[in-house]
Structures are given as structure tokens and as C-alpha cells.
Amino acid sequence: MRAAYLSAPINALLDGLYEGTATVADILREGDLGLGTFEDLDGEMVVLDGRAWQVDNHGQAREVDGTARTPFACVAPFHADTIDQVPTGTGIEDAVTGLIPSPNMLYAIRIQGVFEGLRVRSVPRQEAYTPLVEVAKQQATFDFPEAEGTLCGFWTPAFLHSVAVPGCHLHFLDAARERGGHLLSGRIRVASIALMHLPRLNMALPMTLDFLTADLGRDSQAELGVIEKEG
Ligand SMILES: [Zn+2]
Numbered sequence: 285m286r287a288a289y290l291s292a293p294i295n296a297l298l299d300g301l302y303e304g305t306a307t308v309a310d311i312l313r314e315g316d317l318g319l320g321t322f323e324d325l326d327g328e329m330v331v332l333d334g335r336a337w338q339v340d341n342h343g344q345a346r347e348v349d350g351t352a353r354t355p356f357a358c359v360a361p362f363h364a365d366t367i368d369q370v371p372t373g374t375g376i377e378d379a380v381t382g383l384i385p386s387p388n389m390l391y392a393i394r395i396q397g398v399f400e401g402l403r404v405r406s407v408p409r410q411e412a413y414t415p416l417v418e419v420a421k422q423q424a425t426f427d428f429p430e431a432e433g434t435l436c437g438f439w440t441p442a443f444l445h446s447v448a449v450p451g452c453h454l455h456f457l458d459a460a461r462e463r464g465g466h467l468l469s470g471r472i473r474v475a476s477i478a479l480m481h482l483p484r485l486n487m488a489l490p491m492t493l494d495f496l497t498a499d500l501g502r503d504s505q506a507e508l509g510v511i512e513k514e515g
Contacts, residue, residue, distance in 0.1 A: 287484035288360045288390050288438065289314035293447040295500045296490065297321070297356045298507055300413035304353020305490035308336045311357045312350065314486070317394055319437050319455040319466075320357025322348075325419060326409040328466045330457045331359050332394075332436050337457055339464040341408040343426040345457055355490075358438055358448055360392040364478035373400075376470050377452045379477060380439060388441045390482040393454060395435040397475025402428040404456050404465030412494075420511045426465055433458035435467060445505045447487060449512050466512070 291306040304323035311320070316334035321327065328339040337345045338352065370379040376395065384391055405423045437454035444450065457464040489495070 285361070285484065286482060287486050288358060288392065288482045290447060290485065290487040291320070291354060291357045292488060292490050292495070293500070294356060294449060294508070295446045295502065295504050296495055296498060298416045298502065298504050299498050299500060300415050301494050301498060302355050302410055302412050303492060303494060304355055305492055305495070306354055306357065306488065307350055308348055308352045308354065309350030311354065311359050312336065315359030315361045317362035317392055317436050318357060318359030319453065320354050323353040323355060324409045324412070325407055328406050328455055328464065329354060329357055330436055330455045330464050331357070332434055332457055337461065337464065339406045341406045341424045343404070343406055343424065343463050343465055345462055345464045347461070360480060360482055362392050362394060363480055364394070365480050367476050367478045369474070369476055370472055372473050374472050376435065376454070376467065376472060379472055380452050383477060383479060384439055390441065390485060391439040392480040392482055393435070393437050393439060394478040395454070395472070395475050398430065398432045398473040399428070399470045399475065400430050400473050402431050402456065402470035403468040405468055406465045416511055417507045425468065426463070430473070431456070431458055433464070445508060449508055450505070453512065468513070
């Protein structure tokens with residue numbers, strides 16, 4: 285089906301709910317491209333071609349099997365509606381923003397090519413209930429003057445900020461499938477940008493005591509700006 289699948293709303297993660305509520309096998313049944321994190325916030329998840337990788341806080345990627353657990357992941361059964369190229373030197377987010385026909389639709393994104401000035405991050409494993417905004421202070425960042433690989437992720441409309449990261453959210457996996465992370469910034473040298481529009485969103489609501497008793501009415505927008513966008 286042409287739909288994004290979310291294993292939980294991002295607000296639960298912001299609140300420090302890092303218990304895995306779905307397995308990688310569950311996630312891969314819903315889509316073959318996407319991103320997320322792992323139980324106890326143990327690194328960044330990259331889903332590409334129906335396989336899943338875990339990027340640890342040293343930036344090292346390793347493939348995980350279907351039993352790995354996640355508190356938050358977003359995937360889609362990817363099929364490119366459009367494939368475009370942009371001029372060398374274009375900022376990655378600017379390139380995506382310039383290609384989407386409307387900011388009010390969800391898009392799955394796959395960008396394959398060579399990037400310059402790439403900065404990505406990963407996070408160390410956490411105790412439960414540490415607010416995500418605190419965790420962001422411990423993030424490790426990694427710089428690649430030049431890197432070949434794939435960026436996978438989503439464009440999410442601003443009005444969905446309590447369920448997914450608004451705007452452009454991309455995770456990187458290098459061509460050797462050995463390094464990666466959550467994209468903070470970078471430019472395109474030469475790459476093809478494939479977009480799929482997603483007019484539906486399926487979201488699971490975890491049936492855990494933590495989720496059922498959490499106060500999820502917070503305004504996530506300011507915190508997400510700190511956590512997901514800055515280096
Ligand atoms: Zn991310």
C-alpha cells in the first residue's frame with residue numbers, strides 16, 4: 285500500500301520512552317526504506333532495500349536481524365514517483381524542499397550519490413526516561429568531506445510534528461554499508477533524488493504501560509528543532 289508506517293509517535297520518544305515496542309521484522313513487513321532508532325536509543329536505524337542497519341555512537345554501521353527492537357521507526361514500501369538531479373553544491377535539505385510539490389504531503393526520500401561536507405550524528409545508549417532533548421547534548425557527530433552512499437528518510441508536513449520529525453529527516457548509509465548516521469547537514473556533489481508521495485499514514489500506538497500513562501500533550505516543535513536539526 286502507498287502509505288508511511290510509524291511504529292509509534294515521536295512524542296513518546298521525546299518523553300524518554302525508549303523501550304522497544306516493535307521488532308525490525310515488524311517494521312520490514314510495512315516497508316523497505318526508512319529510518320528510526322533502537323531500544324534504549326541505542327543508535328540510529330537505516331532501512332534500505334528491505335534490510336536494516338544500526339549505526340552506533342562511533343558512526344559504525346552493522347546490519348541487524350529481525351529480532352532487534354525499536355521504540356520509533358518510520359518506513360514505506362518505496363517506489364520512486366520522480367527521480368531528479370540538482371546542481372553540484374546544492375544543500376541536501378534545500379534540494380528536497382525545492383522538489384516537493386506541496387509541503388502538506390508526506391514523501392519518502394531516497395538520495396543516492398556522492399555528497400560533500402556531510403555531517404551526521406549518532407547517540408549513545410540511554411537509560412529510560414532521559415528526555416531526548418538531554419540526550420542530544422551527548423550526541424557524537426561525524427564529518428565526511430566527501431562520501432558516497434544513500435540517504436533514506438521522509439519529508440513530513442509541519443502539522444504532523446507530534447507524530448514524526450517535521451520537514452526533512454534523513455539517515456545516511458555509506459556505499460560500503462560500514463558508516464552512517466542521522467543527517468545534520470551536507471551538500472550534493474552528484475546524486476539522484478527519488479521521491480515517493482505518501483497520501484496515507486499508518487501509525488501504531490504502543491500498548492505499554494509507559495505509553496498508556498505518559499503525558500504526551502507537550503509541544504514537541506521547539507524540542508525537535510534542537511534535537512534533529514543542529515550540529
Ligand atoms: Zn534521525
